[in-house]
Amino acid sequence: MRLLILGGTDFVGRVMAEEAVAAGHEVTVLSRGTSPAPPGVHALVGDRERDDGLDALNGGEWDAVCDTWTGAPRVVRRSAALLADRVAHYVYVSTRSVYAQPTPAGADEDAPLVDASPDAGFIDYPANKRGGELAVQESFGDRALLLRAGLILGRYENVGRLPWWLRRIARGGRVLAPGPRDLPLQYIDAQDLARWTLRAVDAGVGGAFNTVSPSGHATMGELLATCVQLTGSDAELVWLTPEEIEAAGLEPWNQLPVWIPPGELHDTMHRADVSRALAAGLRCRPLRETVADTWEWLSAGPPVELTHPRRATGLTPREEAEALAGR
Numbered sequence: 001m002r003l004l005i006l007g008g009t010d011f012v013g014r015v016m017a018e019e020a021v022a023a024g025h026e027v028t029v030l031s032r033g034t035s036p037a038p039p040g041v042h043a044l045v046g047d048r049e050r051d052d053g054l055d056a057l058n059g060g061e062w063d064a065v066c067d068t069w070t071g072a073p074r075v076v077r078r079s080a081a082l083l084a085d086r087v088a089h090y091v092y093v094s095t096r097s098v099y100a101q102p103t104p105a106g107a108d109e110d111a112p113l114v115d116a117s118p119d120a121g122f123i124d125y126p127a128n129k130r131g132g133e134l135a136v137q138e139s140f141g142d143r144a145l146l147l148r149a150g151l152i153l154g155r156y157e158n159v160g161r162l163p164w165w166l167r168r169i170a171r172g173g174r175v176l177a178p179g180p181r182d183l184p185l186q187y188i189d190a191q192d193l194a195r196w197t198l199r200a201v202d203a204g205v206g207g208a209f210n211t212v213s214p215s216g217h218a219t220m221g222e223l224l225a226t227c228v229q230l231t232g233s234d235a236e237l238v239w240l241t242p243e244e245i246e247a248a249g250l251e252p253w254n255q256l257p258v259w260i261p262p263g264e265l266h267d268t269m270h271r272a273d274v275s276r277a278l279a280a281g282l283r284c285r286p287l288r289e290t291v292a293d294t295w296e297w298l299s300a301g302p303p304v305e306l307t308h309p310r311r312a313t314g315l316t317p318r319e320e321a322e323a324l325a326g327r
Contacts, residue, residue, distance in 0.1 A: 001025045001063040001202065004087065006048065006079060009035040011156045011308070012093055012149075012190050013068045017041050019194040030056060048075050054082055064089040064201045072122045073131025080139035089201050090140040096150045096210060096272060098130040102264035105271035109148065109208045125310075133208070145200060146208040147193065150269060151258065153290050154190035155297040160306040161257035162294050164314040165224065170231040174327075176320050177237040178245055178252075178259040181221030185258065186270040188212045189290045196282045209277040215270055218287040220259060226291045238327055248323040254313050 003020050007013035008029030020027045021040035028042045037043035044056040048069070065087045069076050080090060096103070100112040116127045118135035136144045153162045169175055188211055196211070228235050240248075242261035252260045260266040274282070298304050315323075 001198075002061070003027050003198075003201075004057070004060070004062040004065040004083075005029045005041075005068075006065060007031055007068040008041065008066075009037055010068075011158050012152060012193065013066070014038055014156050015154065015190040016066055016068075016194040016197065019191060020198060023198060025198070028060070028062070030054075048079065054079060057082065061086045063087070064091060066091040066093065066197065067132075067136070068093045069132060070125065070128060073116065073118050073120045073128060073135050076132040077118045077135035077138065080136050084139040089143050089145065089204070089206075090136050091145045091147065091197055091201060092132055092136045093147045093149065094133050094208075095125070095129045096148045096212070096269075097126040098133065098148060099268075101268055103268040103272070105267040106273050108273040109210055109276055142206045145197070145206050147197065147211045148208055149188050149193060150210075150212040150272065151185070151187040152190055152193065153187050153294065155293045156190070157294060158306045158308040158311065160308065160311045160314070162291065163298055163304070163306060164257050165227050166231060166291070166295050166298060168314065169224065169227045169233050169235045172234045173236070174238050174324055175224075175235045176256075176315065176323055177224050177239045178220065178256045178261075179239045179241050180262075181219065181239060183220040183259070183262065183266075184216035184270055185218045185220060185223060186212050186215045186272060186274075187217070187258075189285055189293075191293070192282070192284050196277075196280075199281060205280055209280065209282075210272045210274045211277050211282060212272060212274055213284040214274055214278070215272065217284055222287055223258065223291070226288055227295075230288070230291055230295050238324055240323065240327075245323070250315070250319065250323060255315050255319065257314060 003025050005017050008017045009031045017038045030044045030046050032047050033045040046056045047053040114126045114130050116130035118131050120131045133146050
């Protein structure tokens with residue numbers, strides 16, 4: 001295929017580009033040019049927020065375009081309108097945050113959605129992504145493939161959720177581990193997402209898909225134990241209950257990346273129905289491979305700087321020590 005990636009130099013877009021090149025596709029990426037493009041692609045430069053930001057695409061035609069935009073929906077609308085007659089398939093990397101919250105456990109792609117507009121400027125993450133979906137559907141109809149991913153992990157994860165846990169556990173010592181151990185997780189490895197997307201586009205698949213693993217593909221206990229094993233650390237996992245974590249005043253998700261205690265928010269993030277994606281061929285690799293890929297990336301070359309604007313903060317050493325005092 002001739003594949004155009006709008007972005008293609010960061011995390012999901014970069015993995016998509018690398019997987020497409022490895023599969024033998026002809027890949028073009030359009031980015032601001034502030035980060036190096038992956039090897040093997042044709043790199044174009046353009047800032048989509050500028051009036052002339054898409055000029056580099058003039059005259060080009062592709063079999064598919066993949067768009068990872070997270071900002072103002074009107075930027076997606078401009079891109080989709082420009083490419084409607086020159087691209088066969090439009091893939092938009094969206095999010096499960098487009099569903100109205102709280103999203104009940106077992107909700108599928110027909111669950112209620114947040115209000116949004118394809119003409120909007122920057123609002124917030126859920127409305128931006130839903131507006132982007134509407135913009136793509138407006139120009140591409142059933143030729144649009146909407147990837148409603150949830151938690152995305154794997155190499156190049158510049159949000160810093162799994163990287164934070166790996167780095168913290170690699171330092172060793174007593175590590176605050178948020179329980180319960182058997183808390184089910186639902187996530188997608190960016191490589192699995194990319195490989196499925198390329199197959200889906202080749203097969204002409206359209207529509208919206210919850211593109212994450214089945215709930216419980218891994219647990220919090222398995223995630224942290226795997227981090228200990230693969231880093232070779234002497235870390236001691238000290239498990240705290242959700243009640244103990246709440247009493248310590250610690251914030252789920254940001255101070256304790258990936259982790260959300262049982263309840264409505266956990267149901268929203270980690271208990272979606274993914275039967276539609278599985279029926280369409282989505283397959284998820286074992287957790288160990290995702291953790292190993294991420295640790296290999298973090299360990300290679302100079303220290304990796306996590307640059308995502310919504311990057312996880314994690315616990316400070318002082319916060320962790322105070323929460324573990326007396327344990």
